[in-house]
Every structure is written in structure tokens, then in C-alpha cells.
Amino acid sequence: AQSVTQLDSQVPVFEEAPVELRCNYSSSVSVYLFWYVQYPNQGLQLLLKYLSGSTLVESINGFEAEFNKSQTSFHLRKPSVHISDTAEYFCAVTDYTSYGKLTFGQGTILTVHP
């Protein structure tokens, strides 16, 4: 069975500050990892994903995440956040045995203050 732990339920930061949203997972097989973002009153959107290859993956809006197999982590980072990044972020994991069923973390609410 898989599990995902997002270590922070809420992360408040000031605009232009760096941020890291932490995600740890457990699985007995090789995994695929995802970060989803949910803006207020909107549906979930895929932010970035790790399937294989380079352990550092990037999104188009400046977020990046690094797959660390030894630490079973997939933390999400951004060097300088904007007000518009305020949203809830979900880390998720699946593997080749799960037929695409995602196991989600509890979510981290990122609030960017001016």
C-alpha cells in the first residue's frame, strides 16, 4: 500500500519570499509522483509530475520539485512566490501496479501575503 504525508497543513509566506512545501511518500515499488494545485473555487490542476529520468522537474510557472528516492520525498519549491500562488497544493503518488489510482496527501494551504 502507498501513503503520502504532507508535513505542513498551512504555509503562510510573504510575497517574493521562497517557499518549500514538503511531501514524503511510502511505497514498496517504483513510483510516479505528482503535485496538483487547487485555486479557490476551482478544480484540481496538474502542476508537475515525475515519471522517470531527471529527478528535478519544473512547472511553467516557476515551481520545481525534486524526487529524492533515498529520502522518499518530493518537495515542491519556488524561489519567489506571488500573491496569485495562493492555493491548496496536493502531493500524490501512484505506481505501475495501481492502474493510475492516485493516493493523495492531505493538502497544504499556501497563503501569500503582500
Add this chain to the structure above:
Amino acid sequence: GAGVSQSPSNKVTEKGKDVELRCDPISGHTALYWYRQRLGQGLEFLIYFQGNSAPDKSGLPSDRFSAERTGESVSTLTIQRTQQEDSAVYLCASSQQTGRGGYTFGSGTRLTVV
């Protein structure tokens, strides 16, 4: 269509009544998933359809929950004799490939049982 469409967007029902939620996936997406998001919690997997194969119902919380999908078209999630703990946002997602590409989520149906 251009995205995953869910209806209704909001549903308020009395305890004990049956409800039916609809999901219209992206055309050509063979995989379809239903998830539930209760307030302050992460997403829980409910059921998965892949083409004409038997669905994976392992996430359905009780026999009051059922879902249908004909081929690669619309899916309906039915909750019989609704209870207050069924109140949640019900999310549908579809994808072309299972496990690797991430999904496209609909905006969800917010169900409130009073």
C-alpha cells in the same frame, strides 16, 4: 469536450434521499476515476473505469455507493439513502493512459446532505 464536465456543480439533498452525480470525460480518454474530498481532508479514491474492463470498486465506502460507465462515455455516481457524512466534493478525472500522465479533473460536485 475541452475538459471534464461534472453536473450538477452543487447539490443539496435531504438525508435519506438518493442522488446521482454525472461526469462527462474528455473525448478519447479511456480511464475515468471518481474521488471524494471531504472538508479539510485529502482526496479519497472511490472507483476506476478503464474501457470495457470490470471497474475497480475498491474505494467505495459502502454498498450505498455505486457507479456506472458505458464504454468510454459518461459516468454516473449514485449514492442511495444519503447520510450527513456523505457531504463532500465529488471529483471526476479522466486520462488517456493509466498511471503515468496524470489526469484532468472536473470542477466537482459539492454535495451537502441536510
